Amino acid sequence: MSGNLNEFGITHLRHVDLAVPDYETQRTFYRDTWGLTEEGKDGDLSYFAAEGSPEQYVVRLRQADEKRLDLIAFGADSNDSVDKLAAKLGGEGVQLVGDPGELQTAGGGYGFRFFDLDGRTIEVSSDVATRQHRAVEEGEAIPVRISHAVMNSNDPNATRDWYTKYLGFQLSDSLWSQHMGEMMHFMRCNDWHHSLAIARGPHTSVHHVSFEMRGLDEYMRGTGRVMRAGIKKVWGPGRHLAGNNTFSYFIDPSGNTMEYTTELERLSTDEWHPSLHDIADPNVQDQWGTADPMSEIIARESFNDPDKGVFVAPPV
Template sequence: MPEHHPPIARLRSLRSVALRTTHCAESAEFYHEVWGLRPVEQEHGATWLRGTGPEHHVLQLQQAAQNALGKIVFSVATPAEVDEAARRLDAHGIALVTEPGKLDQVGGGYGLRFGDPEGRLVELTADVEAVVPDDPDGHPAVPRKLAHVVLNTADIDTVCEFYTRVLGMRVSDWSEHQMAFLRCNSDHHVIAFNQAPFPSVNHVAYEMPSIDHFMRGIGRLRHHGITPLWGPGRHGPGNNTFSYFADPGGLVCEYTSEVEQVVEDAWLCRVWRRTPELSDLWGTAGPPSKDVRTHMAGVPDPGYTAWWYG
């Protein structure tokens, strides 16, 4: 019987996502001027942007030859937990990409990095620089935080096993055997995996403070001549509102609100059928079009080893 090792850490939240994009400058302008995020730093073909919440930044954009995931960043409570995560990763037989220590990057912090089974770069951080919240429940229709990241996978069972066994995440729901929704806190999901021919970025979702902010955000994009690829509507799994758009690089971004909150001791994982009635409970969006499916399919992501070491 294989030796059992505990999860490497208690993940507190999804902190940020880094995206590699063929249109960094145009996308940075879009996420600031249209989407509502605020730049906190720009350097060497990269931009870091924040929401109205307390995270230093929620999105990093990096100029690249093709669209890809840069990294996913989760928070842990203390540097000591980062050090313990390193010891437990070793027990799991998982090599570190970056040893525990102070991070020489925008926002600073103390952290480490490692790869998942399909070559995605995962970062755990503590002690990231504090910022003053920008009135996250105020009137402006702008995102307050990163809600979730959805990733396409060529092997949904392997990645789900890794993120639950190694990272201690829990599966909240399944959409048949096509999508898995995983949580690390009370939010229904902070990451989801979609079975596909190859690994790639499906979409990134940003949480609005309320359904009113959600609708007014959609209105602002319409004012800029940008209409949804899909939505507005309300999903079955997660019970969250949705409206999907494409950024200038072709990556899909989502406004969402009212994400279902999980009570750990009472929650029962469900398997949802993949029907229009369950993918959109309101019945306003209809099934996703071929265009939105093409955008969400993305392009094959070779993983961090294609650029991190060279």
């Protein structure tokens, strides 16, 4: 897989950090309903880990007056890669939030933050301490790890090109519509089909965040548990064509879409050629045929509110 390694040393998606007004409701949701482990609480911050993942946390919640995406964090293979990437971005006119340094968040590490093309805060870090994790057991319907993050952009092609140019992400596949053009770009930084995807939306916002389950049975049990808890299911269960992964999408209490998935494709060849999939083909949306057909109503659910954090770095 040498050809698919990221040229700037970016290794994987670490965590997605969200600010929410309904903080206690969200804490309860992620812990009791979604199946994450609250590893720690620090004032207005809560850190949630996935039991199967060595990451200190995969979701950070912050109490705030307004809902926003605080940041998306990616891992890097070394402090040297962090320094080189910061120098490259700064030299090419990307707005840095700060210079590389010791991180003050759980697990420490060395990293820096910057704004992407749409104004999201992105963090790249190395040397973050790992946590004690374990193998998720058969029948245990809790997330193993964070899988991917999908973001809305009103110019997804420009955002795709930005991530390719500045962060070395590679395009895996795209979704296309006869009326709307290119609708979603799946981007990879390792051999998973996508760690990031860019969706066409009316404004910059979170489309969804996805969590990998142990297997099909655990994925279905988890889907059922969240449904029984009365959380609104948007779409699924089904299996996408691009990435070949299963999907069940839910709206969390603050209006962000969260996904359970499993069996996301891993690319086993350097000679991967991106496909353009027509979303009018029912198999592109759902190979199983168990989910409702994708509709404008379903699509609108993941437009989310315009993000209040665009080009504003989070306080922590």
